[in-house]
Amino acid sequence: MRDRGLFWSPVPDWASARIERAGLVVRPASAPAALHLASGDLAAIATAFRLEGTLGPRDPIPDGDYALRLAPDRCLVVSGAATAGAAGAAAGLHLSEVTDGYLLIDVTGKAARDLLAQGTSYDFSDATVRPAESANLLIGRLRVAVARTGEGFRLHVERPTATALWTWLDEVSALGVGAERHSSRA
Amino acid sequence: MQSFPCPYCGPRDETEFLYQTDAGRTRPARGVSDADWSRYRFFRRNAKGAAAELWLHAAGCGRYIVIERDTLTHAVIASKGATP
């Protein structure tokens, strides 16, 4: 039997993993203290975690805690405090801890949008407000929960898929990304 | 590739969705006859033209939705959540 471990790149060392291209930096975000899946009424979840609301793919991530909508009644709550789950449970929410279940990857720079456009058909420029929209998208055919950051995007990927997403980000960005690709050659 | 308007997520590419079955089918009670059970299990309208179909937004919100569309022209007429 062939050793398929030779075909597949090993799981990166996330502490030092980094992709740099012109106009682009990709690196894992610093691990939040706690991640929870929370289900039920989205407004009630936001209130229990003291959040303004929940985020879809086009919404900017605020400073501090936030919650990504995965379904109309489920979100991924990203908290800076390890005790966040206890507070949520005390408020009667249906929670499951998934702190180690996701890797958060920041894709930053002026080429960030072009890189994502190579993997998803999602229209980030569409301004329509969709209060129940899921942050889940397919990027490079992998399911990723996405929200915006200052100059780019944060990708929330389930750990078992994180290496595949990283390989995609690495190999595809190596083909060329950025504004110069979009200039007219007329 | 079609573009489907998920009632929760807005327009998303067909690749995010999985076709399930005709919309509006009701699971019969256990006492139903073999014939009626197999009709429920295996018979579909397979309409040419307007059809109401149940789709799953698998890669997005995970909700079952009803899409009314024309199977001939692929025009989407309407969509709504399958669960109230």
Added chain:
Amino acid sequence: MSGTGRGAIRLDEGGEIDRGRPISFRFDGMPLQGYAGDTIASALLANGLRTVARSFKYHRPRGILGYGVEEPSAILDLRVGEGPAARHDPNARATIEPLLEGMVLKAVHAAGTAARDRLAVLDRFHRFIPSAFYYKTFIWPSWHAYEARIRAMAGLGRIDPDARAGVVPHRFANVDLLVVGSGPAGLAAALAGLAGGRTVMLIEQDARIGGSLRMRAGVIDGRPGAAWAEETVRKLVDGGAAVRTSATAIALYDHNLVAVHERGHAPGGAGDCLWRVRAREIVLAAGAIERPLLFADNDRPGVMLASAALAYLRRKAVRAGGKIVVATASDAAYELAGAMAAAGAEVVVADARKTVTDGARALAGDVTVHAGERIRRALGRSEVAGVELTGGTRIDADLLAVSGGFSPAIHLYAHAKGRPRWDGSLGAFVPGEPVPGLRVAGAAAGRFALADALEDGTRAGRGSGEAAPAPSAGPRAVAAAALQHAAPIAVPEAAARDRVFVDLQNDVITKDIALAARESFKAVEHLKRYTTLGMATDQGKTSNVNGLAVLASITGRSIAETGVTTFRPPYAPVPFAAIIGPALGELDAPVRRLPAENEHRAEQAVFDEYGGILRPAWYGSGPDAIASECRAARTAVTVFDASPLGKVEVVGPDAAALLDFVFYTRMSTLKPGRLRYGLMLSEGGVVFDDGVVLRLAPDRFVVSCSSSHVPAVVGLLEEWRQDRFDIARVFVHDTTGHWATMAIAGPGSRAVVAAIFGESGLDDVNLPHMAMREARFEDGPARISRVSFVGERSYEISVPAGRAVALWRAARKAGAVPLGVEALSILRLEKGFIMVGVDTDGETMPHDIGMGRARDTRTDAYAGDRSLFTAEARKPHRKQLVGIAIEGAARVPVGAHAVVREDGRRRSIGFVTSSAISPTLGSSIALARIEDGERRHGESVTFDHLGRIFTGRIVAPCFYDQKGERLHA
């Protein structure tokens, strides 16, 4: 060297070439030179080459007919670049590819060179090889006996197995307006779209913006057309429009999704991109393609479309001939006649019309016109040396510029299910009924006049948006004398020995069409397949309509009645590399990873993919690795990375009710802290998956389903949740990725667990089999469950995935030996534990695998319930799970059939689903599903696997520790 010195020259000035940047290249071994800005075709023409290819079937010499995507003949083998950037294109189109330094080009279909083709002799036998000749002749004993040799003589380029294509990225774009084509109509449409506040993408298949404005005279808003185009594109880019050149819209799919192939032209394919553009509206302004004329020997090198000759002259500064006959039946080619004369060529026009319009006269100036005359035949042995007109006049010529009317490029309209309509007065298929979201403008709509194209474009580009300006505000052209573009298609009465080519790429002549019609292939789709008319890389862009005209004249029908073949994507050839995109290698079908993967690598694991997950198959390299891992589990203690096992939480007040419905085995009676094995069924009653359910609290369960079925089980739970339950009272949370699970198994397992967690609470009273207790590991939570998949005392320990390596190392330090998936699957086979999807298939119901009890006792509703009582489910002699003790030392292959002889015939009564040589028992064992298996225990059975015979005895599906005492050892 034939083909040189016939009057083709490069002009001293003008054109889009850079005379300061010469480019060296080779064609068929000849060193040649061109300039930056040349295409391969323009450089070959400028070097005086006329014969650049050999035809597909008859090996006739062929030249360059067209200027762009329509080219049927000039297809070359192209090599450029070195090392990893080396690029090989076995079917490069000379009219599309820009000339690059060091290109090595060869005629693809010649045995030798294009000029000297050893297979040219085939042409002498043309009378004996008409359409379908091969299929009628080479039929005994079988076409396949001849196929390889015949195919070797036919076909185009040859793939170099060592060549590697570059990886082509894919890009998605969403725009309000996509404009296809950047001629006057397209530019006007893009301007109007931008003015209306819409996001606009403009694509142009040529390397430069402008379309016909680059070669035809015309004044827009007071400026020459080409200058106006340059100015307009700057305006568009400044206004935020995306403008892509060398970008061909190859297909239009559902809901206005357009695939666009952008060519980067760098060696190695770098710079190519496949766009998928979703556009709210599309303006198709792709122009029109000129048609050649039908006359004898009309395929000779030196015959060129008039529009192509004009484009080479004005855009590449190549005058493709010195003595030129322009043959036409409309006005459009007169511009060429005038331009060629101005460039110093001798020009004669043959116009099929009796009278020539004033507009045409004005364009051509002072050239001789033979009114009312067509070309009867091209003269010259292998290349054009002159023409004979229908009136009998013979004229010397080295270039025949032909113009047989125009075919609007309506392909994308047809992809959108638009139905083309034959416009008899125009002599062309034009768009019929409009299709939603797509507007056709300019020449593509059969509106050729510059002023019309601009007006069309403006109207199409403003769409229905209210903010858009009125068409009158768009660019305006000074209306010149109206030119006639319509040209009736003249089908000549060919003499017996004449060959009039309809399709140059497939060597289809008018007689082939007549033959097809005689043999009743009169429907256009049949004609296409019988004669190959309109097939291959050019898809009949220059031949389809002429072919229809020939068929119509033979069958006495009109072209409208004859109809047109379906336009299918792609519009132009696309390399497979562009379609595949980056989904190669590790990006093709990525696997899921274990949190401790790199620890396993350090432990010398050999990996394989199991259900899409990369997992250790075994550890180390010894030949006995798997067997020794098995023995360690039976006699000592092993640690197995079971992290991908499902950890699907079902929470909420209705959690127990949902599980009762989804599981065949009731779960609501389970006590918190306890585990229960159960099956899930599909609605067809078939075993969907199995798993162990842990109840953490009255309203919280964890479903531990098969590793590779986690997404499917999450889906099954969600399906029934959304279908039958109050979705505010039960929720499904997949927490699988959060938990790493290590299974510690073997008689020494309790000692290992105690070494990690301490003795307290591990006794069999507090933690009996199928119970769970919570613990702490490295300041985090841990769950210790007594579950066994190998039949020994076992503990499944789950900790957050970030502590996976720490837990693995703790178990190793305490003496546990690594266990891989291969050993595990043998151990479970010894115990007769099924793997769903391995030992079960799409017919297996619970009562087939010894789990009929719930079927007999449950009266409440559960998934699949009714299907367990259909006639099929109740029929006797269903295949049931059994063990097989195989005689001898050989392993019986999975899939081997149990065969019996009934009434003198062999019949399969079942098959092997899993098999192994048991290291524990030292014998060959298997699981099988056999008709009436449960009642056949003790019977002998014969297995046949592709002629290999095995004998075995049917036994209960458990070979080891039938009483289950080892669970407590």
